Amino acid sequence: MDADLGAPRLVVVDGVFVDRISTPLQRGVRVLGGGGLYAALAAATRTTVGLAGICSDHPLTAGQPWWPAVGDAGLITMPGRCLAFDISYDGGGRATYRTDHGGDEQDLQPGQVPPLYRGAAGFHLCALGDPGVQLRYAPALRAMSGARRARISAGTFLARVAADRSSVLRILDACDVFVCSAPEAAALAGVTHVADALTWLARAVDGSGRAIVVTDAPQGCHVLTNDAVQRIPTFARLAVDPTGAGEAFAGALAACLVEGDELLSAAGHACAVASLVVEDFGRRRCCTPTNRCWPRAWPPCAVPSSR
Numbered sequence: 001m002d003a004d005l006g007a008p009r010l011v012v013v014d015g016v017f018v019d020r021i022s023t024p025l026q027r028g029v030r031v032l033g034g035g036g037l038y039a040a041l042a043a044a045t046r047t048t049v050g051l052a053g054i055c056s057d058h059p060l061t062a063g064q065p066w067w068p069a070v071g072d073a074g075l076i077t078m079p080g081r082c083l084a085f086d087i088s089y090d091g092g093g094r095a096t097y098r099t100d101h102g103g104d105e106q107d108l109q110p111g112q113v114p115p116l117y118r119g120a121a122g123f124h125l126c127a128l129g130d131p132g133v134q135l136r137y138a139p140a141l142r143a144m145s146g147a148r149r150a151r152i153s154a155g156t157f158l159a160r161v162a163a164d165r166s167s168v169l170r171i172l173d174a175c176d177v178f179v180c181s182a183p184e185a186a187a188l189a190g191v192t193h194v195a196d197a198l199t200w201l202a203r204a205v206d207g208s209g210r211a212i213v214v215t216d217a218p219q220g221c222h223v224l225t226n227d228a229v230q231r232i233p234t235f236a237r238l239a240v241d242p243t244g245a246g247e248a249f250a251g252a253l254a255a256c257l258v259e260g261d262e263l264l265s266a267a268g269h270a271c272a273v274a275s276l277v278v279e280d281f282g283r284r285r286c287c288t289p290t291n292r293c294w295p296r297a298w299p300p301c302a303v304p305s306s307r
Contacts, residue, residue: 008050008071010258011117012040012251013137014126015053015105016075018060021243022088031243032060033085035126035155037070038244039251042273043124044069046255050120052113053128054078054105074114087243093217097159105129110140118144122151122258125175126247127160131167138174153177153254155247161187172204172212177257179250182216198222202229211263215249215274223267232267235275249274 014036021029036053043049052074055061064072086099106129123141125134138152152175161168161184168188172178182194189200194216201212202224212224220234252273256266 006048006071007116008120009047010043010122010124010251010255011050011052011074011113011120012036012043012124012126012254013052013108013113013141014039014128014247016051016055016061016066016072017085018056018058019085019087019243020099024089024091030060032058032065033244035244035247037066038247038277039124039126039254040070041066041251042248042270042277043251043255045252045273046261046269047259049251049255050117051075052117053108074112074117076112085243105133108133108137110137110144113141113144119148120145120150120258121148122153122254124251124254125152125154125171126250127155127157131156131160131164131171134171135167135174138171151176151254151257153179153250153257155179155250156184158184158187172210176210177253178210178212179246179253180212180214181246182214182219185212185214194222198224198229213253213263213267213270215246220271221249221267223263225263230264232264232271234271245274245277248277 015034016032016037017034019031019033021031036051040049040051050071050073053076055072055075055077057077057079066072085097088096088098108128125137128134128137134154138154141150141152154171154175155178156168156171158181165188180188182197185197185201186192186194189197191197191200194214198214201214205212205224205226207226209226214222214224216222218234220232223230223232249270253266253270256269257263261269
């Protein structure tokens with residue numbers, strides 16, 4: 001790939017793939033997706049973004065449909081990576097992964113980040129194959145940034161937590177901001193209830209200077225810092241396809257933070273972006289530069305989280 005928007009403020013590490021989505025409303029919809037694409041397009045609502053990772057050679061990627069919102073000088077096209085995920089959702093929004101080709105990212109290396117991107121103010125590490133890939137990237141990107149000390153954020157998937165919980169906990173320690181869903185938080189804490197997970201994770205950030213943001217679909221998100229656990233309400237929308245909402249949230253959050261927004265304000269922006277992503281299949285509700293400012297009209301209203 002060669003689309004270049006110059007040196008981005010935020011670099012998203014992951015890729016562009018094709019998913020097949022089935023919901024009670026519609027079955028077998030093939031869409032352009034990938035955690036990297038969702039995160040990058042959402043981040044473009046607030047800052048300049050570059051993608052670094054791998055790209056499917058599926059016809060849906062032809063013409064670089066993410067251009068000009070996202071630079072892709074760091075994407076490497078890999079042949080044969082046609083279908084990454086085949087996901088089926090039930091009426092309650094619970095997902096069954098019939099196909100998961102997250103292992104395609106296993107060979108990604110920090111050295112593949114192009115020089116143009118190495119001076120970014122922040123890097124967001126999507127869930128890359130297995131947690132070991134993220135653990136390779138975090139210290140390498142920190143070293144690339146040198147004295148500027150880029151902000152590192154990261155996310156995970158429930159399947160990654162189930163497979164290697166200890167490594168995911170190491171990722172939490174290696175980054176400045178960690179984003180996970182309520183089920184992922186519960187799995188990390190080894191508990192059943194979200195409130196117990198928040199209590200456990202609050203101890204993990206106490207005194208560290210790090211932050212954890214736990215997305216909780218209808219409840220919005222919970223922001224955990226040294227000082228408090230606060231909830232940012234979400235924006236009610238009809239959920240047509242929940243795929244990518246978590247990565248869109250994380251990308252929008254990371255973009256706001258590299259632009260200097262306060263954490264609670266950034267979380268409010270991220271809730272707004274994620275609430276729109278779920279309204280249609282694939283990236284069609286992800287944002288473009290033409291509506292880069294619209295979510296900021298919805299300021300967050302933080303409330304204490306019960307835990």
